[in-house]
Amino acid sequence: MNNTRFATVTHILSILAKSPDEWLSSDWIAGSIQINPVIVRKELSTLQQQGWVITRKGKEGGSKLLVPSNEITLADIYKTVKNSDVLGKVNLNPNPKCPVGKDINNELEGLFVEIYETVLGALEHRTLESFVKKFN
Amino acid sequence: MNNTRFATVTHILSILAKSPDEWLSSDWIAGSIQINPVIVRKELSTLQQQGWVITRKGKEGGSKLLVPSNEITLADIYKTVKNSDVLGKVNLNPNPKCPVGKDINNELEGLFVEIYETVLGALEHRTLESFVKKFN
DNA sequence: CTAATTGTAGTAAGAGTTATTACAATTAGA
DNA sequence: TCTAATTGTAATAACTCTTACTACAATTAG
Numbered sequence: 001m002n003n004t005r006f007a008t009v010t011h012i013l014s015i016l017a018k019s020p021d022e023w024l025s026s027d028w029i030a031g032s033i034q035i036n037p038v039i040v041r042k043e044l045s046t047l048q049q050q051g052w053v054i055t056r057k058g059k060e061g062g063s064k065l066l067v068p069s070n071e072i073t074l075a076d077i078y079k080t081v082k083n084s085d086v087l088g089k090v091n092l093n094p095n096p097k098c099p100v101g102k103d104i105n106n107e108l109e110g111l112f113v114e115i116y117e118t119v120l121g122a123l124e125h126r127t128l129e130s131f132v133k134k135f136n
Numbered sequence: 137m138n139n140t141r142f143a144t145v146t147h148i149l150s151i152l153a154k155s156p157d158e159w160l161s162s163d164w165i166a167g168s169i170q171i172n173p174v175i176v177r178k179e180l181s182t183l184q185q186q187g188w189v190i191t192r193k194g195k196e197g198g199s200k201l202l203v204p205s206n207e208i209t210l211a212d213i214y215k216t217v218k219n220s221d222v223l224g225k226v227n228l229n230p231n232p233k234c235p236v237g238k239d240i241n242n243e244l245e246g247l248f249v250e251i252y253e254t255v256l257g258a259l260e261h262r263t264l265e266s267f268v269k270k271f272n
Numbered sequence: 273c274t275a276a277t278t279g280t281a282g283t284a285a286g287a288g289t290t291a292t293t294a295c296a297a298t299t300a301g302a
Numbered sequence: 303t304c305t306a307a308t309t310g311t312a313a314t315a316a317c318t319c320t321t322a323c324t325a326c327a328a329t330t331a332g
Binding site for chain 2: 290291292293299301
Binding site: 002004005006008011033034035078081084087092093094095098100102103105107111118119121132135136 | 210230235271272
Protein backbone atom coordinates (compact mmCIF):
# COMPACT_ATOMS: atom_id res chain seq x y z
CA MET A 1 0.00 0.00 0.00
CA ASN A 2 1.16 3.44 -0.82
CA ASN A 3 -1.32 5.62 0.99
CA THR A 4 -2.17 6.76 4.50
CA ARG A 5 -5.65 5.28 4.72
CA PHE A 6 -4.82 2.63 7.31
CA ALA A 7 -3.11 5.23 9.48
CA THR A 8 -5.91 7.75 9.00
CA VAL A 9 -8.76 5.35 9.67
CA THR A 10 -6.99 3.89 12.69
CA HIS A 11 -6.41 7.39 14.01
CA ILE A 12 -10.05 8.36 13.54
CA LEU A 13 -11.29 5.20 15.24
CA SER A 14 -8.82 5.66 18.09
CA ILE A 15 -10.08 9.14 18.78
CA LEU A 16 -13.69 8.01 18.67
CA ALA A 17 -12.86 5.12 20.98
CA LYS A 18 -11.27 7.49 23.51
CA SER A 19 -14.49 9.53 23.80
CA PRO A 20 -17.28 7.06 23.14
CA ASP A 21 -20.02 9.33 24.43
CA GLU A 22 -19.23 12.56 22.57
CA TRP A 23 -20.19 13.68 19.10
CA LEU A 24 -16.82 14.62 17.58
CA SER A 25 -16.74 16.85 14.52
CA SER A 26 -14.67 16.10 11.42
CA ASP A 27 -12.86 19.40 11.96
CA TRP A 28 -11.81 18.43 15.44
CA ILE A 29 -10.60 14.98 14.33
CA ALA A 30 -8.78 16.50 11.36
CA GLY A 31 -6.99 18.80 13.79
CA SER A 32 -5.53 15.81 15.61
CA ILE A 33 -4.34 14.06 12.46
CA GLN A 34 -3.44 17.38 10.87
CA ILE A 35 -5.02 16.58 7.53
CA ASN A 36 -7.86 18.17 5.61
CA PRO A 37 -11.32 17.73 7.18
CA VAL A 38 -12.76 16.62 3.85
CA ILE A 39 -10.56 13.54 3.95
CA VAL A 40 -11.85 12.77 7.43
CA ARG A 41 -15.45 13.12 6.28
CA LYS A 42 -14.81 10.74 3.39
CA GLU A 43 -13.30 8.14 5.71
CA LEU A 44 -16.15 8.63 8.18
CA SER A 45 -18.49 7.92 5.33
CA THR A 46 -16.88 4.52 4.73
CA LEU A 47 -16.89 3.84 8.46
CA GLN A 48 -20.62 4.44 8.50
CA GLN A 49 -21.06 1.98 5.65
CA GLN A 50 -19.15 -0.56 7.75
CA GLY A 51 -21.64 0.05 10.55
CA TRP A 52 -18.87 1.08 12.93
CA VAL A 53 -19.81 4.74 13.24
CA ILE A 54 -22.91 6.87 13.43
CA THR A 55 -22.90 10.45 12.24
CA ARG A 56 -25.27 13.33 12.96
CA LYS A 57 -25.54 16.30 10.63
CA GLY A 58 -26.05 19.97 11.42
CA LYS A 59 -25.11 22.13 14.36
CA GLU A 60 -23.78 20.05 17.26
CA GLY A 61 -23.31 17.27 14.75
CA GLY A 62 -20.42 14.85 14.62
CA SER A 63 -19.59 11.16 14.87
CA LYS A 64 -19.54 8.43 17.48
CA LEU A 65 -18.55 4.76 17.62
CA LEU A 66 -21.51 2.46 17.19
CA VAL A 67 -19.65 -0.73 18.09
CA PRO A 68 -17.52 -1.55 21.16
CA SER A 69 -13.85 -1.05 20.44
CA ASN A 70 -13.03 -4.64 21.36
CA GLU A 71 -15.14 -5.81 18.44
CA ILE A 72 -13.05 -4.09 15.78
CA THR A 73 -9.71 -5.69 14.96
CA LEU A 74 -6.84 -4.24 12.99
CA ALA A 75 -7.53 -7.00 10.47
CA ASP A 76 -11.01 -5.55 9.97
CA ILE A 77 -9.50 -2.14 9.36
CA TYR A 78 -6.98 -3.57 6.90
CA LYS A 79 -9.74 -5.33 4.95
CA THR A 80 -11.60 -2.03 4.75
CA VAL A 81 -8.76 0.07 3.36
CA LYS A 82 -6.64 -2.44 1.42
CA ASN A 83 -6.30 -1.47 -2.21
CA SER A 84 -3.26 -3.40 -3.35
CA ASP A 85 -1.47 -6.64 -2.61
CA VAL A 86 1.58 -6.97 -0.39
CA LEU A 87 3.68 -8.25 -3.29
CA GLY A 88 2.19 -5.83 -5.81
CA LYS A 89 0.66 -6.66 -9.15
CA VAL A 90 1.21 -9.40 -11.72
CA ASN A 91 2.25 -8.52 -15.24
CA LEU A 92 -0.76 -8.32 -17.51
CA ASN A 93 0.15 -10.54 -20.46
CA PRO A 94 2.90 -13.05 -19.83
CA ASN A 95 3.57 -15.06 -22.98
CA PRO A 96 1.46 -18.25 -23.03
CA LYS A 97 3.99 -19.86 -25.37
CA CYS A 98 6.61 -19.83 -22.61
CA PRO A 99 6.39 -22.49 -19.87
CA VAL A 100 7.02 -19.86 -17.23
CA GLY A 101 4.78 -17.18 -18.77
CA LYS A 102 1.96 -19.68 -19.19
CA ASP A 103 1.54 -20.39 -15.48
CA ILE A 104 3.31 -17.72 -13.49
CA ASN A 105 0.24 -15.58 -12.85
CA ASN A 106 -1.64 -18.49 -11.32
CA GLU A 107 1.28 -19.21 -9.06
CA LEU A 108 1.74 -15.57 -8.09
CA GLU A 109 -1.94 -15.03 -7.42
CA GLY A 110 -2.00 -18.07 -5.17
CA LEU A 111 0.99 -16.68 -3.34
CA PHE A 112 -0.70 -13.29 -2.99
CA VAL A 113 -3.70 -14.90 -1.32
CA GLU A 114 -1.48 -16.84 1.05
CA ILE A 115 0.40 -13.70 2.08
CA TYR A 116 -2.85 -11.76 2.50
CA GLU A 117 -4.13 -14.40 4.86
CA THR A 118 -0.86 -14.40 6.76
CA VAL A 119 -1.18 -10.65 7.30
CA LEU A 120 -4.79 -10.99 8.43
CA GLY A 121 -3.69 -13.66 10.89
CA ALA A 122 -1.14 -11.30 12.38
CA LEU A 123 -3.68 -8.48 12.73
CA GLU A 124 -6.67 -10.47 13.90
CA HIS A 125 -5.69 -10.73 17.54
CA ARG A 126 -5.22 -6.98 17.89
CA THR A 127 -8.34 -5.01 18.68
CA LEU A 128 -8.96 -1.30 18.49
CA GLU A 129 -9.44 -1.45 22.26
CA SER A 130 -5.96 -2.84 22.87
CA PHE A 131 -4.45 -0.42 20.35
CA VAL A 132 -6.05 2.57 22.05
CA LYS A 133 -4.84 1.53 25.50
CA LYS A 134 -1.41 2.82 24.52
CA PHE A 135 -2.55 6.44 24.39
CA ASN A 136 -2.99 8.75 27.37
CA MET B 137 3.06 -2.37 -3.14
CA ASN B 138 1.56 -1.02 -6.24
CA ASN B 139 3.95 -2.11 -8.93
CA THR B 140 4.93 -5.24 -10.83
CA ARG B 141 8.55 -5.46 -9.67
CA PHE B 142 8.11 -8.58 -7.54
CA ALA B 143 6.32 -10.33 -10.41
CA THR B 144 8.86 -9.13 -12.97
CA VAL B 145 11.96 -10.04 -10.95
CA THR B 146 10.51 -13.41 -10.01
CA HIS B 147 9.71 -14.05 -13.66
CA ILE B 148 13.24 -13.11 -14.77
CA LEU B 149 14.85 -15.29 -12.12
CA SER B 150 12.53 -18.19 -12.97
CA ILE B 151 13.54 -18.08 -16.60
CA LEU B 152 17.22 -17.90 -15.74
CA ALA B 153 16.79 -20.79 -13.32
CA LYS B 154 15.19 -22.93 -16.03
CA SER B 155 18.24 -22.55 -18.33
CA PRO B 156 21.17 -22.15 -15.97
CA ASP B 157 23.80 -22.75 -18.66
CA GLU B 158 22.60 -20.35 -21.35
CA TRP B 159 23.21 -16.64 -21.80
CA LEU B 160 19.70 -15.27 -22.19
CA SER B 161 19.20 -11.83 -23.73
CA SER B 162 17.02 -9.14 -22.23
CA ASP B 163 14.97 -9.15 -25.41
CA TRP B 164 14.24 -12.83 -25.11
CA ILE B 165 13.27 -12.53 -21.44
CA ALA B 166 11.12 -9.48 -22.19
CA GLY B 167 9.31 -11.54 -24.82
CA SER B 168 8.24 -14.03 -22.16
CA ILE B 169 7.00 -11.41 -19.73
CA GLN B 170 5.69 -9.25 -22.59
CA ILE B 171 7.12 -6.03 -21.23
CA ASN B 172 9.68 -3.60 -22.59
CA PRO B 173 13.25 -4.94 -22.73
CA VAL B 174 14.57 -1.78 -21.07
CA ILE B 175 12.65 -2.67 -17.92
CA VAL B 176 14.22 -6.11 -17.97
CA ARG B 177 17.69 -4.63 -18.33
CA LYS B 178 17.06 -2.34 -15.37
CA GLU B 179 15.95 -5.24 -13.19
CA LEU B 180 18.90 -7.31 -14.37
CA SER B 181 21.10 -4.48 -13.26
CA THR B 182 19.75 -4.70 -9.70
CA LEU B 183 20.08 -8.48 -9.80
CA GLN B 184 23.74 -8.10 -10.67
CA GLN B 185 24.19 -5.77 -7.71
CA GLN B 186 22.64 -8.47 -5.53
CA GLY B 187 25.26 -10.88 -6.87
CA TRP B 188 22.58 -13.21 -8.16
CA VAL B 189 23.22 -12.73 -11.86
CA ILE B 190 26.13 -12.24 -14.21
CA THR B 191 25.73 -10.36 -17.46
CA ARG B 192 27.87 -10.29 -20.58
CA LYS B 193 27.73 -7.41 -23.04
CA GLY B 194 27.97 -7.41 -26.81
CA LYS B 195 27.04 -9.93 -29.45
CA GLU B 196 26.12 -13.31 -27.93
CA GLY B 197 25.73 -11.43 -24.65
CA GLY B 198 23.04 -12.03 -22.06
CA SER B 199 22.55 -13.06 -18.44
CA LYS B 200 22.92 -16.16 -16.33
CA LEU B 201 22.25 -17.11 -12.70
CA LEU B 202 25.38 -16.90 -10.56
CA VAL B 203 23.84 -18.57 -7.49
CA PRO B 204 22.00 -21.90 -7.18
CA SER B 205 18.27 -21.41 -7.26
CA ASN B 206 17.82 -23.08 -3.88
CA GLU B 207 19.83 -20.29 -2.27
CA ILE B 208 17.42 -17.52 -3.28
CA THR B 209 14.18 -17.29 -1.30
CA LEU B 210 11.07 -15.32 -2.12
CA ALA B 211 11.83 -13.34 1.04
CA ASP B 212 15.14 -12.29 -0.51
CA ILE B 213 13.31 -11.14 -3.62
CA TYR B 214 10.76 -9.23 -1.55
CA LYS B 215 13.52 -7.45 0.37
CA THR B 216 15.07 -6.45 -2.93
CA VAL B 217 11.99 -4.93 -4.51
CA LYS B 218 9.95 -3.70 -1.50
CA ASN B 219 9.28 0.01 -1.69
CA SER B 220 6.34 0.50 0.65
CA ASP B 221 4.88 -1.01 3.78
CA VAL B 222 2.03 -3.49 3.85
CA LEU B 223 -0.14 -1.09 5.84
CA GLY B 224 0.95 1.98 3.89
CA LYS B 225 2.33 5.19 5.28
CA VAL B 226 1.82 7.12 8.50
CA ASN B 227 0.47 10.64 8.43
CA LEU B 228 3.27 13.17 8.48
CA ASN B 229 2.32 15.54 11.32
CA PRO B 230 -0.15 14.18 13.83
CA ASN B 231 -0.87 16.79 16.48
CA PRO B 232 1.48 16.39 19.46
CA LYS B 233 -1.06 18.15 21.68
CA CYS B 234 -3.46 15.24 21.25
CA PRO B 235 -2.84 12.06 23.29
CA VAL B 236 -3.50 9.94 20.22
CA GLY B 237 -1.60 12.17 17.78
CA LYS B 238 1.38 12.33 20.10
CA ASP B 239 2.12 8.60 20.01
CA ILE B 240 0.30 7.03 17.12
CA ASN B 241 3.21 7.09 14.70
CA ASN B 242 5.43 5.18 17.11
CA GLU B 243 2.72 2.59 17.54
CA LEU B 244 2.04 2.31 13.83
CA GLU B 245 5.70 2.07 12.92
CA GLY B 246 6.17 -0.73 15.43
CA LEU B 247 3.21 -2.48 13.90
CA PHE B 248 4.63 -2.01 10.39
CA VAL B 249 7.88 -3.70 11.43
CA GLU B 250 5.98 -6.58 12.99
CA ILE B 251 3.93 -7.13 9.84
CA TYR B 252 7.01 -6.88 7.64
CA GLU B 253 8.68 -9.62 9.66
CA THR B 254 5.56 -11.74 9.49
CA VAL B 255 5.59 -11.50 5.71
CA LEU B 256 9.29 -12.37 5.55
CA GLY B 257 8.59 -15.39 7.73
CA ALA B 258 5.96 -16.60 5.31
CA LEU B 259 8.26 -16.16 2.30
CA GLU B 260 11.50 -17.46 3.79
CA HIS B 261 10.78 -21.13 3.37
CA ARG B 262 10.02 -20.78 -0.32
CA THR B 263 13.01 -20.91 -2.64
CA LEU B 264 13.30 -19.95 -6.27
CA GLU B 265 14.03 -23.62 -6.93
CA SER B 266 10.73 -24.77 -5.45
CA PHE B 267 8.87 -21.96 -7.19
CA VAL B 268 10.32 -22.89 -10.57
CA LYS B 269 9.44 -26.58 -10.17
CA LYS B 270 5.85 -25.67 -10.98
CA PHE B 271 6.65 -24.71 -14.59
CA ASN B 272 7.08 -27.16 -17.48
C1' DC C 273 -33.42 32.65 11.80
C1' DT C 274 -28.57 31.80 12.46
C1' DA C 275 -24.53 29.34 12.89
C1' DA C 276 -22.32 25.01 12.69
C1' DT C 277 -21.83 20.88 10.51
C1' DT C 278 -22.06 16.98 7.11
C1' DG C 279 -21.92 15.22 2.21
C1' DT C 280 -19.98 15.47 -1.96
C1' DA C 281 -18.45 17.24 -6.48
C1' DG C 282 -14.82 19.27 -8.82
C1' DT C 283 -10.06 20.66 -9.53
C1' DA C 284 -5.12 20.89 -9.05
C1' DA C 285 -0.42 19.59 -7.70
C1' DG C 286 2.71 16.08 -7.07
C1' DA C 287 4.55 11.42 -7.00
C1' DG C 288 5.15 6.96 -8.85
C1' DT C 289 4.85 3.50 -12.77
C1' DT C 290 5.54 1.79 -17.21
C1' DA C 291 6.59 2.24 -22.08
C1' DT C 292 9.34 3.97 -25.40
C1' DT C 293 13.09 6.21 -28.10
C1' DA C 294 17.75 6.96 -28.63
C1' DC C 295 22.37 6.09 -28.66
C1' DA C 296 27.11 5.15 -26.79
C1' DA C 297 29.87 1.24 -25.44
C1' DT C 298 31.00 -3.42 -25.87
C1' DT C 299 31.89 -7.86 -27.95
C1' DA C 300 31.76 -12.32 -30.94
C1' DG C 301 32.62 -13.94 -35.05
C1' DA C 302 33.12 -13.50 -40.09
C1' DT D 303 39.05 -5.04 -39.16
C1' DC D 304 34.18 -4.79 -39.94
C1' DT D 305 29.46 -5.95 -38.81
C1' DA D 306 25.70 -7.17 -36.20
C1' DA D 307 23.92 -8.01 -31.74
C1' DT D 308 23.66 -6.72 -27.22
C1' DT D 309 23.99 -4.14 -22.73
C1' DG D 310 23.67 0.29 -20.01
C1' DT D 311 21.42 4.28 -19.29
C1' DA D 312 19.36 8.88 -19.97
C1' DA D 313 15.39 11.32 -21.32
C1' DT D 314 10.65 11.85 -22.05
C1' DA D 315 5.70 10.98 -22.17
C1' DA D 316 1.28 9.07 -20.78
C1' DC D 317 -1.15 7.43 -17.12
C1' DT D 318 -2.81 6.58 -12.52
C1' DC D 319 -3.04 7.42 -7.65
C1' DT D 320 -2.91 10.39 -3.64
C1' DT D 321 -3.77 14.31 -1.07
C1' DA D 322 -5.25 18.99 -0.47
C1' DC D 323 -8.38 22.31 -1.18
C1' DT D 324 -12.52 25.15 -2.62
C1' DA D 325 -17.19 25.47 -2.87
C1' DC D 326 -21.70 24.95 -1.72
C1' DA D 327 -26.22 22.56 -0.94
C1' DA D 328 -28.53 20.18 2.78
C1' DT D 329 -29.31 19.57 7.51
C1' DT D 330 -30.03 20.67 12.31
C1' DA D 331 -29.72 22.72 17.34
C1' DG D 332 -30.81 26.36 19.78
